[in-house]
Amino acid sequence: MPRSGQNTLEKTASNPPPNFDMNRLDLFPISTKIKNDRLTVAGHDLAELAEKNGTPLYVYDRATLDDAALGYKSALASSYPEPASVTYAGKAFLCLALAQWTQSHGLTVDCTGEGEIAIAAAAGVPRENILAHGVNKSNEDLKAAKKHAGIIVVDNLSELNRITNLPITNPPTLWLRLLPGVSVTTHHAHTQTGHQESKFGMTRGEILEAANLCRENNLPLNGIHFHQGSNFRDPEPLIPAIEMALDLAKEIGFSGEWHFCPGGGWGAAYHEDELPHPSIESYVRGIAEAVIEGCQSRGLDLPHLHLEPGRSLVARAGVAVYRVGAVKKRGDKTWLLTDGGMADNPRFALYGAGYSCLTVSGVGGERSGKVSIAGPYCESGDIVIEDLPMPKIKAGDLIAIPVAGAYHLSMSSNYNGARRPAVIWLEERDARLIQRRETTDDLLRRDLPLG
Numbered sequence: 001m002p003r004s005g006q007n008t009l010e011k012t013a014s015n016p017p018p019n020f021d022m023n024r025l026d027l028f029p030i031s032t033k034i035k036n037d038r039l040t041v042a043g044h045d046l047a048e049l050a051e052k053n054g055t056p057l058y059v060y061d062r063a064t065l066d067d068a069a070l071g072y073k074s075a076l077a078s079s080y081p082e083p084a085s086v087t088y089a090g091k092a093f094l095c096l097a098l099a100q101w102t103q104s105h106g107l108t109v110d111c112t113g114e115g116e117i118a119i120a121a122a123a124g125v126p127r128e129n130i131l132a133h134g135v136n137k138s139n140e141d142l143k144a145a146k147k148h149a150g151i152i153v154v155d156n157l158s159e160l161n162r163i164t165n166l167p168i169t170n171p172p173t174l175w176l177r178l179l180p181g182v183s184v185t186t187h188h189a190h191t192q193t194g195h196q197e198s199k200f201g202m203t204r205g206e207i208l209e210a211a212n213l214c215r216e217n218n219l220p221l222n223g224i225h226f227h228q229g230s231n232f233r234d235p236e237p238l239i240p241a242i243e244m245a246l247d248l249a250k251e252i253g254f255s256g257e258w259h260f261c262p263g264g265g266w267g268a269a270y271h272e273d274e275l276p277h278p279s280i281e282s283y284v285r286g287i288a289e290a291v292i293e294g295c296q297s298r299g300l301d302l303p304h305l306h307l308e309p310g311r312s313l314v315a316r317a318g319v320a321v322y323r324v325g326a327v328k329k330r331g332d333k334t335w336l337l338t339d340g341g342m343a344d345n346p347r348f349a350l351y352g353a354g355y356s357c358l359t360v361s362g363v364g365g366e367r368s369g370k371v372s373i374a375g376p377y378c379e380s381g382d383i384v385i386e387d388l389p390m391p392k393i394k395a396g397d398l399i400a401i402p403v404a405g406a407y408h409l410s411m412s413s414n415y416n417g418a419r420r421p422a423v424i425w426l427e428e429r430d431a432r433l434i435q436r437r438e439t440t441d442d443l444l445r446r447d448l449p450l451g
């Protein structure tokens with residue numbers, strides 16, 4: 001299997017079609033190939049999968065998931081001398097099968113709230129590998145965390161007070177979430193979490209107050225955490241945040257076995273103009289070096305280092321397959337209207353996210369102009385892609401959108417009565433349904449008649 005990199009364009013009758021954009025293929029899972037001008041992932045023909053399972057359809061390539069997890073683990077092993085762990089941020093996409101997969105790599109699973117904790121626990125993720133997050137945890141979230149999680153990351157002082165009052169015999173250990181007041185550079189303000197005005201985490205003063213509260217109440221505090229934002233490529237703003245967290249660790253008096261997590265957020269390439277994929281290795285090495293130097297200069301013991309990626313683990317593994325239902329020309333725009341859109345992928349509507357795509361059959365056909373792609377929902381913001389050069393596409397054709405593995409289905413909705421798509425897990429010689437398509441019965445399941 002190729003590692004982290006180039007997809008192979010299998011020669012069929014001829015060499016790559018003259019207009020074929022090899023870069024665009026590199027956005028797809030690492031096992032993607034073109035056979036007879038048709039897209040395949042892990043040897044499975046996407047058009048056949050779409051025929052069999054319907055569209056919109058999501059597929060996840062196990063080889064790409066494994067490659068990313070191993071990338072993180074080997075980068076940590078080569079750059080950090082003390083224990084280090086990778087936590088998968090379940091908010092990117094969590095279901096039973098994905099939670100099970102995390103355990104094949106021994107990952108910790110970051111669960112936001114009772115719902116995600118329930119999925120991880122049902123998948124058999126052991127207590128020590130469940131970490132409970134949340135910016136405003138309810139008492140139910142805290143009870144679920146108490147029952148199933150090994151670590152709770154405390155977001156604020158009132159949450160800590162509620163934890164103090166919970167009857168806990170075998171409590172999860174606690175980490176404190178710092179608001180560093182420095183954000184990373186992301187595509188949109190809504191994906192930044194570390195800036196001064198952010199709702200997440202505690203200020204320096206609040207962290208020290210929380211540490212005191214833990215001491216007074218004999219709570220098992222042993223770590224500090226921050227997360228500055230999602231989908232960044234420049235690790236520079238991590239440095240002042242790491243420095244601030246280490247200053248606090250020193251002031252709190254962490255020593256021996258203590259834990260430090262500078263969050264996740266490492267980016268993914270969504271469009272050929274953003275290639276190459278951001279290097280996991282250089283990101284991890286940068287953090288490890290800053291932590292080692294920062295601890296040495298403060299006389300701190302090296303912590304158990306945790307990284308908490310979501311997107312950079314799963315985004316590239318996922319592909320969304322949509323069917324085009326109609327083509328409309330409106331002024332300079334050519335709209336392809338597809339059966340998927342903001343209900344399964346709200347990222348354009350939320351923050352103008354950009355994407356690319358390929359046709360599923362006839363891949364590499366000559367480009368005939370730019371198209372914009374919109375879904376079937378009653379919102380003008382229901383857009384998937386704007387102004388992308390594509391070959392001629394007609395109603396009935398299939399398109400495949402790469403980098404669809406993170407923050408699509410986990411943020412999906414039933415808007416306009418949409419039923420969430422089926423999800424297929426792909427390995428060589430195995431294509432397995434891991435989430436069935438929702439039905440109209442599912443839509444009605446929670447409803448009660450008036451009389």
Ligand SMILES: Cc1ncc(COP(=O)(O)O)c(C=O)c1O
Binds near residue numbers: 110133227263264265
């Ligand atoms: C606390 C925390 N950790 C990790 C992540 C993962 O971010 P990403 O999927 O961009 O790596 C997030 C995402 O919002 C987060 O809020």
